[in-house]
Amino acid sequence: MSSERIGCSLADAASGPDYLSYLEGASIFPPSLHVIYVNTSLETKAPAHELVPTITCTLSNVVQTVLQAFAQVPDLNVCYGPDSYMGTNIKELFQQMSLMTDEQISQIHPKHDRLSIRSLLPRLHFFQDGTCIVHHLFGHEVVGKIKDMYCDAFLTAHLEVPGEMFSLAMEAKGREMGVVGSTQNILDFIKRIVIEPLERNVKDHLQFVLGTESGMITSIVAAVRNILGSVDSSSARLVTVEIIFPVSSESITGTSANASQDMGSVQVGDVI
Structure with missing residues (x-):
């Protein structure tokens, strides 16, 4: 394995001088609160707290944390960081x-x-120069693919995806065809949609577009299989579920000729 340090683009963004300047600016206008995403180092959080009172949040509680802070402290300024995509999306929300x-x-x-x-x-303010390289891949190219190929599918979006993907999922949410939020919110939404036709014992083909990291695919597929396996086989055969993970060209890595031969008869279309 490579001996290079495995880093996080968001954590790195919060450890640079630009982020310190961002917090120094916030400290000039009290009362201020710094809300920082959990995947940042203690080396960032400790000096940040010296400048501005700092609360660590997760994706599942960031919206409630910010709303509660505004409710408790009159004229509060909230500075979120370091993810600029999530900051943009929270403000849009x-x-x-x-x-x-x-x-x-x-x-x-x-x-x-x-x-x-x-x-x-x-x-409500947010850092303008922090991105997650994993969620950065859900940009303009991916949104175009979804509009062209999966306009009738259920859309899901993590709060860290770029604004175009977030807006697309928000619009779908307004039609009760989508969800935005944490990975748990996405999983709960998919499970609820899959259960509905099973309870009504009707035939349906469900498509879900995942606007989140690829690591979620395994847990979502396992959850869907568990639901389908929990009903009698005749009911399960009525419902088919397609999990779609759209990727940009930036995320595709080529393989050697030998690796391609090893794939045998597997075609690109077999893997969604």
């Missing part, structure tokens, strides 16, 4: 929330309404 009814917003967070959401938008 709040902008869409500002168009909801007060009742819909209160179901997301009981201390907020349209007025409070609109007032917090100018006070």
Whole structure:
């Protein structure tokens, strides 16, 4: 194996001088709160906390963390980092929330309404130069493929994907054909959609486009197989499920001639 250090592009972005300057700017305008993604080093979090009070978040609780902070501290400025894609998407999510009814917003967070959401938008800031190389691959090229080939599929998007993919999934979510959020949110959504035709005992072919890291494929396929295996065979045969992982050309690696021969009769189309 390579002896080179295995790093993380997001963690590296938060350890550079640009990120320190970003936090120094935030410290000038109290009250401020720094919300930082969990996959950053303690070497980053400790000095950050010296400049601005810092809370570590995960993808599953970042939205609630930010909303709760705004609800508790009047005139708070929240600085999120280091993922610029997630920061953009969180702000887009709040902008869409500002168009909801007060009742819909209160179901997301009981201390907020349209007025409070609109007032917090100018006070939510995010680092502009941090990207995850894994989620960066869901850019313009992938979105074009999805629109052309899978316009009727269910769309899922992790909060770390680029804005185009996030917007596409948000639009699908509005039609009850998609979900945006954490990997657990995506998994729960797919399981719920698969269970519905089984409970109604109807025939259906379901397509799910995964807008998240490839590591999720195994757990999602296993979950779907468990659901189909939990019902009698006649019902399971009525429902087919297709898990689609769209990739950009940047993520495709060539193989040697010998490796291609070893593949035998397997065709590219066999693997989705």
